[in-house]
Amino acid sequence: MQTAENNRQYRKQLKEALDNAFQRKALDNFAVAYRGIRVSNFEGIDRARLIERIGKAKDAAMARVDALYHQFREKAEAAGATVHLAASDAAANEIIARIAAENSCTRIVKSKSMTAEETLLNHFLENRGYEVIETDLGEWIIQLRREGPSHMVMPAIHLSRNEVSRLFTEVTGKPQDTDIEKLVKVARRELRERFVTADMGISGANFAIAETGTLGIVSNEGNVGLVTTMPRVHVALVGIDKLTATVADALTVLTGLPRNATGQAITSYVTWITGANPSGASATGRKNMHIVFLDNGRSALAGDPVFSQALRCVRCGACANVCPIYRLVGGHAYGHIYIGAIGLILTYFFHGRDKDKHLIENCLNCQACKEVCVAGIDLPRLIREVQKVVVHSAEQPFLPGLMAAYVLKRRRVFHALLRSGRYVQQPVTGNTSYARHLPDLLFKDHKFKELPALAKKPFRDQWQPAAYRPARPRYKVALFSGCLQDFVYPEQLLAGTEMLKGSRVRLDFIQAQGCCGLPLYMLGEHGAAADLARWNMANIDPGEYDFVLTLCASCASHMKENYPFLLEKQAGTRVNARQYADKVIDYSSFMLLVGESAAAGKNARGQKAAYHAPCHLCRGLGVSAAPRELLEIAGYAYVPHDEEETCCGLGGSYSFKFPEVSAAILDKKLGAVAETGAEILVTDCPGCVMQLRGGALKQGRPIKVLHMAEALQQSK
Ligand code: SF4
Ligand code: SF4
Numbered sequence: 001m002q003t004a005e006n007n008r009q010y011r012k013q014l015k016e017a018l019d020n021a022f023q024r025k026a027l028d029n030f031a032v033a034y035r036g037i038r039v040s041n042f043e044g045i046d047r048a049r050l051i052e053r054i055g056k057a058k059d060a061a062m063a064r065v066d067a068l069y070h071q072f073r074e075k076a077e078a079a080g081a082t083v084h085l086a087a088s089d090a091a092a093n094e095i096i097a098r099i100a101a102e103n104s105c106t107r108i109v110k111s112k113s114m115t116a117e118e119t120l121l122n123h124f125l126e127n128r129g130y131e132v133i134e135t136d137l138g139e140w141i142i143q144l145r146r147e148g149p150s151h152m153v154m155p156a157i158h159l160s161r162n163e164v165s166r167l168f169t170e171v172t173g174k175p176q177d178t179d180i181e182k183l184v185k186v187a188r189r190e191l192r193e194r195f196v197t198a199d200m201g202i203s204g205a206n207f208a209i210a211e212t213g214t215l216g217i218v219s220n221e222g223n224v225g226l227v228t229t230m231p232r233v234h235v236a237l238v239g240i241d242k243l244t245a246t247v248a249d250a251l252t253v254l255t256g257l258p259r260n261a262t263g264q265a266i267t268s269y270v271t272w273i274t275g276a277n278p279s280g281a282s283a284t285g286r287k288n289m290h291i292v293f294l295d296n297g298r299s300a301l302a303g304d305p306v307f308s309q310a311l312r313c314v315r316c317g318a319c320a321n322v323c324p325i326y327r328l329v330g331g332h333a334y335g336h337i338y339i340g341a342i343g344l345i346l347t348y349f350f351h352g353r354d355k356d357k358h359l360i361e362n363c364l365n366c367q368a369c370k371e372v373c374v375a376g377i378d379l380p381r382l383i384r385e386v387q388k389v390v391v392h393s394a395e396q397p398f399l400p401g402l403m404a405a406y407v408l409k410r411r412r413v414f415h416a417l418l419r420s421g422r423y424v425q426q427p428v429t430g431n432t433s434y435a436r437h438l439p440d441l442l443f444k445d446h447k448f449k450e451l452p453a454l455a456k457k458p459f460r461d462q463w464q465p466a467a468y469r470p471a472r473p474r475y476k477v478a479l480f481s482g483c484l485q486d487f488v489y490p491e492q493l494l495a496g497t498e499m500l501k502g503s504r505v506r507l508d509f510i511q512a513q514g515c516c517g518l519p520l521y522m523l524g525e526h527g528a529a530a531d532l533a534r535w536n537m538a539n540i541d542p543g544e545y546d547f548v549l550t551l552c553a554s555c556a557s558h559m560k561e562n563y564p565f566l567l568e569k570q571a572g573t574r575v576n577a578r579q580y581a582d583k584v585i586d587y588s589s590f591m592l593l594v595g596e597s598a599a600a601g602k603n604a605r606g607q608k609a610a611y612h613a614p615c616h617l618c619r620g621l622g623v624s625a626a627p628r629e630l631l632e633i634a635g636y637a638y639v640p641h642d643e644e645e646t647c648c649g650l651g652g653s654y655s656f657k658f659p660e661v662s663a664a665i666l667d668k669k670l671g672a673v674a675e676t677g678a679e680i681l682v683t684d685c686p687g688c689v690m691q692l693r694g695g696a697l698k699q700g701r702p703i704k705v706l707h708m709a710e711a712l713q714q715s716k
Contacts, residue, residue, distance in 0.1 A: 037263030075213025079275020113204025449694030557620030601715025
């Protein structure tokens with residue numbers, strides 16, 4: 001798929017991908033199956049410890065990548081291999097073409113290699129007149145279709161067996177069955193003869209072990225053994241990020257890689273090659289073996305304090321498997337060459353800004369990729385960092401970001417705009433609580449949900465502190481309202497605070513507080529987001545409070561995770577930011593702390609309640625059990641569903657940038673909830689309420705969407 005020139009084109013590509021019913025079903029089935037198998041294959045393993053060990057081993061290797069390269073080279077050359085270092089993709093391709101020419105090779109068999117995809121090696125060699133044959137089944141299929149892989153581990157996951165059967169019929173000139181086993185046999189028959197007659201084999205490698213000069217390759221099909229042993233010349237193209245110090249480090253990675261990739265404890269084959277092995281096909285009796293290391297921006301990346309962790313990636317593909325966007329649109333629409341979360345990052349460094357500028361926007365910040373990454377890469381953080389660089393390196397300043405920064409940083413201006421907005425919204429709302437008459441010109445793609453109107457009176461104008469002044473307070477708490485609840489959903493804050501009346505919680509609401517800054521962070525305006533963090537910390541002194549309580553999971557996660565990060569390099573604010581972050585607490589966790597009696601209710605009477613876990617709560621803050629417990633305490637019959645922790649599709653401004661994808665994710669979520677037969681759907685974030693309630697209303701679904709505070713209040 002061509003890289004889109006502009007956002008409109010990119011959205012068109014996404015729409016086409018969404019319309020691909022087979023691909024959607026295949027990816028969906030895989031995402032559901034993957035969830036289960038990955039969990040079971042880590043049984044008996046301390047996964048957190050393993051991730052830490054992989055991360056440390058990879059970081060240590062990249063910190064001395066030059067030394068490891070030289071050590072590897074010495075060992076591998078002593079064992080008869082020739083080692084090359086290519087600074088760029090073009091240089092790597094030239095080296096390989098030269099090796100082919102010098103050895104009079106014409107037919108090349110290849111095993112799967114993402115690094116070769118990165119350098120577009122096949123096209124390069126074919127343009128020089130070589131015959132290149134992919135021998136991994138999936139890779140062969142996509143090569144015949146002149147496509148790139150749509151997944152790093154399963155390159156042809158987007159294709160049905162009917163499509164493959166038609167393709168094989170065309171290639172062999174004979175009608176072919178749609179039975180998968182028979183199709184595999186066709187491929188085997190066609191490829192066997194090529195192995196025998198090939199002069200050169202090209203492979204990638206998962207490990208290049210410096211202490212022994214050994215390459216390690218994991219595979220499931222057995223073609224790697226043939227590619228690396230049968231032809232007289234073997235070339236391995238390896239990113240320098242595959243260098244590992246020791247065999248023990250490689251085995252540590254090997255413990256996690258197949259488990260995370262396909263849910264296998266170990267792949268069918270792990271091939272270890274040290275130097276030039278004996279070869280009957282070679283006149284010298286030894287394999288002519290070359291190892292081409294590719295830099296292509298990796299050593300610059302290794303020296304970067306923020307981005308170097310991207311080089312920990314072991315290419316397991318799991319960050320795509322769990323990504324709600326990949327699950328819908330697949331890898332051709334969700335990547336350039338590398339796909340999924342890591343692809344959004346590596347594309348910028350390996351292929352340049354232009355290839356990444358639209359892709360990088362296509363992220364909900366749902367954090368599912370971070371949770372699954374076996375190398376412990378903070379993928380959402382790196383995605384936001386790349387986005388910041390992309391935004392600030394544009395020829396034209398990004399106006400929506402600049403305008404948002406200007407307004408949000410001026411609290412009085414921002415609040416004045418919101419206050420006046422409620423007077424001018426009448427033609428759009430028609431005196432309802434929803435913005436029902438939005439102009440088609442701007443909003444035609446956003447009509448998959450009802451959008452709420454601004455509230456008549458913000459929470460800050462209704463706040464009555466006198467009710468929250470117990471004589472002997474147990475907790476002193478600052479309430480952080482967040483803009484959405486303050487100006488759109490004040491009833492959620494009123495319900496939430498109502499539940500604390502009569503408790504031993506002293507609650508302060510400081511009027512000077514501003515936006516938490518998350519929208520600016522999501523737009524790449526990190527400087528302005530840091531300014532807002534400083535503003536809020538200056539007005540809510542963490543030293544004076546036991547907790548900073550917010551009913552918005554997104555505000556909570558942003559303040560807890562991102563304030564220290566944004567202010568880390570600013571003298572004098574780091575300690576305060578950490579102290580502030582430590583005091584931030586979400587509503588469900590706080591209500592449990594206050595005690596069961598505060599949440600206990602009698603009116604729910606076992607009403608069936610489903611729960612939607614906001615990404616920023618379950619993954620951002622790691623809060624999982626508290627909301628479910630609260631529902632039970634309040635008297636609801638909590639009914640679980642499989643998609644409980646899947647993003648609702650809002651993602652802040654994401655829903656406005658990519659409404660088609662947002663709508664499809666929402667649809668899936670509401671469908672899963674409907675299957676539970678729940679009467680109410682409860683969540684802890686006003687953003688999720690907006691998305692889910694708006695969608696349920698638009699689709700006419702008979703389910704009431706409530707914030708947790710409203711659910712507790714209803715049952716009281
Ligand atoms: S944060 Fe969520 S949407 Fe973004 S890349 Fe990761 S999994 Fe995908
Ligand atoms: S970033 Fe992590 S999850 Fe994604 S492919 Fe790399 S190692 Fe796997």
